[in-house]
Amino acid sequence: MITEEIKNKLRAIVGSEYVLDSEIDRFGYSYDSSFVQFSESNQPDVIVRPANTKEVSAVMSLASSMGIPVTARGTSSGRTGGSIPVSGGIALSLTRMDKIIEFDERNMMVTVGPGMRTMELYNHCAEKGLFYPPDPASWKYSTIGGNIAENAGGMRAVKYGVTNNYVMGLEVVLADGSVIRTGGKAIKNVTGYNLTQLFVGSEGTLGIVTEIVLRLIPMPAARNTMQLMFPDIEQACGTIHAMLQSGLVPAAAELMDHTSIQAVARHRSLNIDPAIGACVIIEIDGEDDAALQKQASGIEETARRFSAIEVRTAANQAESDDIWSIRRGLSSAVGAMAPNRFGEDISVPRDAFPDMVRRIRDISEKYSLTIAVYGHAGDGNLHPSVLCDMSNPEHAGKVHTAIGEIFDAALQVGGTLSGEHGIGITKRSYTEKALGTAGIEAHKAIKAALDPKGILNPGKIWEQPVKEGN
Amino acid sequence: MAEMKKLLIDAAAIARECDRCGNCTTVCPLYGEIDIESSAARGKNNLTLGLAAGVVKASPALLKAANFCLLCRTCAENCPTKVRTDEVMIALRQHLTDELGGLTAKYRMLGTIMKTRPLVKLAAFSMAVMRFLHINRFVPRGLVPNENRRSSFTAAYAGPALLGQPVVPWESTIAHDSRVAYFHGCGMDMMFPDAAGSSIKLLEKTAPGKIQDLANKCCGLIHLAHGMRNDFIDLAKENIRLYENTDIIVTDCASCSSTLKHTAQYFEDDPEWRDRAEEFSSKVMDITEYLTRAGYRPQQREGVRLTFHEPCHLGRGQGLRSQPRELLKSAGEYVEMTGADVCCGGSGSFHLDYPEVSERMLEKKRGNIEKTGAAIVVTECPACLARMQKASRDSNGKFIAMHISQVI
Numbered sequence: 001m002i003t004e005e006i007k008n009k010l011r012a013i014v015g016s017e018y019v020l021d022s023e024i025d026r027f028g029y030s031y032d033s034s035f036v037q038f039s040e041s042n043q044p045d046v047i048v049r050p051a052n053t054k055e056v057s058a059v060m061s062l063a064s065s066m067g068i069p070v071t072a073r074g075t076s077s078g079r080t081g082g083s084i085p086v087s088g089g090i091a092l093s094l095t096r097m098d099k100i101i102e103f104d105e106r107n108m109m110v111t112v113g114p115g116m117r118t119m120e121l122y123n124h125c126a127e128k129g130l131f132y133p134p135d136p137a138s139w140k141y142s143t144i145g146g147n148i149a150e151n152a153g154g155m156r157a158v159k160y161g162v163t164n165n166y167v168m169g170l171e172v173v174l175a176d177g178s179v180i181r182t183g184g185k186a187i188k189n190v191t192g193y194n195l196t197q198l199f200v201g202s203e204g205t206l207g208i209v210t211e212i213v214l215r216l217i218p219m220p221a222a223r224n225t226m227q228l229m230f231p232d233i234e235q236a237c238g239t240i241h242a243m244l245q246s247g248l249v250p251a252a253a254e255l256m257d258h259t260s261i262q263a264v265a266r267h268r269s270l271n272i273d274p275a276i277g278a279c280v281i282i283e284i285d286g287e288d289d290a291a292l293q294k295q296a297s298g299i300e301e302t303a304r305r306f307s308a309i310e311v312r313t314a315a316n317q318a319e320s321d322d323i324w325s326i327r328r329g330l331s332s333a334v335g336a337m338a339p340n341r342f343g344e345d346i347s348v349p350r351d352a353f354p355d356m357v358r359r360i361r362d363i364s365e366k367y368s369l370t371i372a373v374y375g376h377a378g379d380g381n382l383h384p385s386v387l388c389d390m391s392n393p394e395h396a397g398k399v400h401t402a403i404g405e406i407f408d409a410a411l412q413v414g415g416t417l418s419g420e421h422g423i424g425i426t427k428r429s430y431t432e433k434a435l436g437t438a439g440i441e442a443h444k445a446i447k448a449a450l451d452p453k454g455i456l457n458p459g460k461i462w463e464q465p466v467k468e469g470n
Numbered sequence: 471m472a473e474m475k476k477l478l479i480d481a482a483a484i485a486r487e488c489d490r491c492g493n494c495t496t497v498c499p500l501y502g503e504i505d506i507e508s509s510a511a512r513g514k515n516n517l518t519l520g521l522a523a524g525v526v527k528a529s530p531a532l533l534k535a536a537n538f539c540l541l542c543r544t545c546a547e548n549c550p551t552k553v554r555t556d557e558v559m560i561a562l563r564q565h566l567t568d569e570l571g572g573l574t575a576k577y578r579m580l581g582t583i584m585k586t587r588p589l590v591k592l593a594a595f596s597m598a599v600m601r602f603l604h605i606n607r608f609v610p611r612g613l614v615p616n617e618n619r620r621s622s623f624t625a626a627y628a629g630p631a632l633l634g635q636p637v638v639p640w641e642s643t644i645a646h647d648s649r650v651a652y653f654h655g656c657g658m659d660m661m662f663p664d665a666a667g668s669s670i671k672l673l674e675k676t677a678p679g680k681i682q683d684l685a686n687k688c689c690g691l692i693h694l695a696h697g698m699r700n701d702f703i704d705l706a707k708e709n710i711r712l713y714e715n716t717d718i719i720v721t722d723c724a725s726c727s728s729t730l731k732h733t734a735q736y737f738e739d740d741p742e743w744r745d746r747a748e749e750f751s752s753k754v755m756d757i758t759e760y761l762t763r764a765g766y767r768p769q770q771r772e773g774v775r776l777t778f779h780e781p782c783h784l785g786r787g788q789g790l791r792s793q794p795r796e797l798l799k800s801a802g803e804y805v806e807m808t809g810a811d812v813c814c815g816g817s818g819s820f821h822l823d824y825p826e827v828s829e830r831m832l833e834k835k836r837g838n839i840e841k842t843g844a845a846i847v848v849t850e851c852p853a854c855l856a857r858m859q860k861a862s863r864d865s866n867g868k869f870i871a872m873h874i875s876q877v878i
C-alpha cells in the first residue's frame with residue numbers, strides 16, 4: 001500500500017497532474033500486449049509520469065527508501081508482460097520523456113529520451129539522410145526505452161543487427177536514485193565493464209534508462225521489395241541460405257508459413273492460391289538502382305532454382321508499401337483467427353530454421369492445435385503462434401504443454417527462448433532450463449548488486465519470491 | 471455472478487478483437503490531448519473487457535471514461551484489426567446507463583427535445599424558448615447568432631467567372647423517376663435554416679418540383695450515443711415507416727446520413743424489422759454523394775479560396791471523401807488543409823462535457839484553416855459547422871464558416 005503521504009511526495013516531485021491513482025487508471029496500467037489475464041494484483045497502486053532524469057531520480061530515491069516496487073513502462077506494446085506491475089507499487093510511465101536531446105550529425109549520433117517512439121526517431125534521422133535501422137514490427141508505437149529494455153529486433157536484423165548494435169551509451173537511474181552514464185560517443189571504449197550492454201535487454205530490472213546515445217549510418221540510397229512464393233517452407237529456407245552464402249545479403253527476409261498466409265488472406269479478403277505453402281518478403285537496398293537490379297536478379301535466379309511459384313519485384317513505392325503492410329499486419333491477422341493466441345518468439349541458429357519449423361508442425365499435429373509460424377528467416381528468429389480457445393477446457397489443458405515442447409525443441413536445436421520480445425513473466429518458468437542453475441545464479445548476483453532491495457520490476461525474467469512493499 | 475447483459479457481451483465480443491498493440495495511441499485525437507491509457511481505443515476496449523471479466527466495476531467514473539470518446543473512428547481506420555471502438559463505446563454507454571440507472575438530466579432533456587419535432591421547430595424559431603428551456607446550453611455553442619447566408623456569399627463573390635457559359639449537361643446515374651426526399655436534420659433546422667434551405671434548392675435543381683419533404687423524426691444519434699437506445703429504436707421505426715414510399719433519402723447532415731445508413735445494424739436481431747430497416751438504410755444518401763451521382767456541378771466558379779473540414783461521419787463514417795472536395799473544386803479555388811479529417815472536437819455534446827480538450831482540438835483546427843489562407847471553411851454537419859463558426863470568431867474573422875450547400 002502506498003499511503004496518501006507518499007503520494008503527496010510523488011505529486012510534489014512530478015506535479016499532481018502526473019500522478020494517477022483512480023480505479024480506471026490503475027486498471028489501464030495493469031496490462032500490456034501479452035495476453036496475461038487481467039487481475040487486480042497486477043495493478044499499480046499509483047502511476048507516475050516524470051518529465052526528466054531529475055524527477056526519475058527523486059522518484060527512485062523515495063521508492064528505495066520506502067521499499068516500493070517500481071515498474072518502468074514505455075507504451076506497453078511488450079509481448080511478455082514486462083511492463084505489468086505484478087507487485088503493485090509504482091508504474092513509472094516514461095512517455096513524457098520523448099524528445100531528441102541532441103542530434104550530432106558529424107559523429108552520426110543521436111541522443112534521445114526513452115519515451116520517443118521508434119518510428120518518430122527513424123523519421124527524424126531519415127530527414128537528415130541518416131538511418132536508424134532497428135525496426136520492430138511495432139515501431140510505430142513502441143518506445144526507444146522499451147526497445148532498449150527488450151533489445152528489440154526487427155526485420156532488418158539480418159543485415160543491420162538489432163537494437164544493441166546501435167546503442168553507444170546510456171544514462172541510467174539506479175534503484176537508489178543515483179544517476180550513472182555508461183559508454184559514450186567514442187567508438188572505441190574499454191574503460192571499465194561494458195555496462196551499456198548489461199542494461200540493454202535488462203527489461204527494467206536493473207535501472208531506469210533516461211537517455212540513450214545511438215549511432216546512425218548513412219541512409220541507403222535505393223531500396224526495393226520482393227515477394228517470393230514457394231510450395232513449402234523447405235524451398236523458402238533453402239533460397240535464403242543459398243542467397244546468404246553467395247553474399248546476397250538482403251536488408252530483410254521475412255518468412256510466413258501456409259497458416260499465416262491464409263490468415264492474411266482472410267484478414268484482407270484476398271484470394272491466395274492454397275498451393276502456396278510459404279511466402280518470403282525480401283527488402284533489398286544499395287547505392288543505386290543498378291545495384292538493386294543486380295541483387296534482384298540474383299535473388300530471382302536463386303528462388304527459381306528452389307522452384308519458386310512466383311517472384312514479384314515491387315514496381316513502385318506503393319507496391320512496396322503494400323507488400324510490407326502484409327507483413328506488418330501479420331501478427332494481428334494471425335491473432336484474429338482464434339479467440340486466444342499464444343505468440344512465442346524463439347530464436348535458433350539459422351540453419352536449424354527448417355528443422356525447427358518441422359518440429360513445430362509435429363507438435364501442432366500431436367496436440368491438434370493450429371500453430372501459425374512466421375518470422376525473420378534471415379536471422380533464425382521465428383514466431384510460432386498457438387491458436388486456441390481457452391474457454392474450451394480441452395484446449396486449455398494442452399496449450400501450455402505444447403508451448404513447453406516448442407521451447408524444448410528450440411533448446412535442442414541450439415536455440416533460445418526469446419529472440420526479441422524478452423522473458424517478462426510469460427516465459428519466466430522456462431528460463432532456468434535455458435540458462436542453467438549457474439546461469440540463473442549469475443543473474444541473481446548482478447540483480448542483487450544493482451538492486452539490493454529488489455524494487456525494480458520485481459517478478460520478471462526468472463521465478464522469484466516476490467518481495468512485499470511496505 | 472450476475473447474468474451478463476447482452477449489450478456488454480456484444481461489446482466485449484468486438485473489444486476482444488483488440489490486439490492491445492497501441493497503434494491507436496498514435497492517432498486518437500484525444501490521446502493527442504491527454505496521453506493516458508484510458509484516452510485511446512486500447513484503453514477503452516480493455517476497460518470494456520475488464521468490466522466483462524469482473525475486474526473493473528460499473529461506475530460513474532467508467533461511464534465518464536466511455537463518454538470521453540468522440541466516436542470519430544480514427545482508431546478503427548488505422549487499427550490493424552479494425553476494431554470498431556466507437557460501437558463498443560456506444561454499447562458500453564448504454565449498458566452502464568441501464569446498470570447505473572439514471573440518465574443525466576442534461577441528456578434526457580436533449581433527447582426529449584430532439585425526439586419531439588415541434589420542439590425542434592420551436593427552437594428554430596425562437597431562441598427565447600430555448601433559453602427558457604435552458605437547452606441553449608446543451609446545443610452547440612455559437613448557436614443562433616451568426617449563420618452566414620448563401621445570399622451574402624453569392625453577393626460577395628459572384629464574379630463573371632463562368633456566367634453566361636453554356637451549362638454542361640449532367641450525367642446522372644440516378645434513375646430519373648426516383649422518388650427523392652429531403653431528410654431534415656435537427657441541428658440543421660435549429661441552427662442553420664439558411665443552409666438547410668440551400669440544400670433543398672439544390673435538390674430541386676436535380677429533380678424540379680419532385681422533392682418530397684416529409685415530416686421526419688430525428689435520426690436518433692444523440693439518443694444512441696448517450697444511453698437512450700430505446701428512443702433511438704422508436705425514432706428509427708417511425709422513420710422507416712415514413713419513407714416506405716421513397717427511393718432515395720437525402721440529408722445534408724453527415725451525422726444523420728451516417729446514422730441512418732447504419733440504422734439497419736440495430737435491427738439485425740429483430741425479424742419483424744430487419745428487412746425493412748435494411749431497405750431503409752440502403753436508400754440513404756448524403757447530399758454530396760447524391761449530387762455527385764446526379765451529376766450536379768456548381769453553376770458558377772467563384773474566385774474565392776475554400777477549404778474543407780471533413781466531418782468524421784462523412785469521411786470515416788461513410789467513405790465520402792472525394793465527393794465534397796470535387797464539388798468544392800468546381801465552386802471556387804479549393805485548398806486542402808492539413809489534417810482536414812481530424813475531428814474538430816464537436817462530436818455530439820462532447821465539447822460541453824469536455825470543453826478544455828475540445829477547445830485545444832479546435833485551436834489546432836483553426837491554425838490549419840488559417841494556414842490555407844482560405845476565406846471560407848466549408849463543412850457538412852451542423853455540429854462541425856457550429857465549431858467552425860467558433861473557430862472563425864476566434865480567428866477574428868480571418869475566415870468565415872459555411873455549409874457546403876451554401877457555396878456550390
Ligand SMILES: Cc1cc2nc3c(=O)[nH]c(=O)nc-3n(C[C@H](O)[C@H](O)[C@H](O)COP(=O)(O)OP(=O)(O)OC[C@H]3O[C@@H](n4cnc5c(N)ncnc54)[C@H](O)[C@@H]3O)c2cc1C
Nearest residue numbers: 074075076077078082137143145146149152153204209420
Ligand atoms: C504487433 C506487435 C509486433 C511486435 N513486433 C516486434 C518485433 O518485430 N520485434 C521486437 O523486438 N518486438 C516486437 N514487439 C514487442 C514490443 O513492441 C517490443 O518489446 C518493444 O520494444 C516494447 O516497447 P514498449 O515501449 O512498448 O515497452 P513496454 O512494453 O512498455 O516495456 C517493455 C519492457 O521495457 C521496460 N522498460 C520500458 N522503458 C524502460 C526504460 N526507459 N528503462 C528501463 N526499462 C524500461 C519495461 O519495464 C518492460 O519490462 C511487437 C509487439 C506488438 C504488439
Ligand code: SF4
Nearest residue numbers: 488489491492494549
Ligand atoms: S490499434 Fe486496434 S488492436 Fe491496436 S490497441 Fe488500438 S484498438 Fe487495439
Ligand code: SF4
Nearest residue numbers: 498539540542543545
Ligand atoms: S473513436 Fe476517436 S476518440 Fe474514440 S477512441 Fe477512437 S480515435 Fe479516440
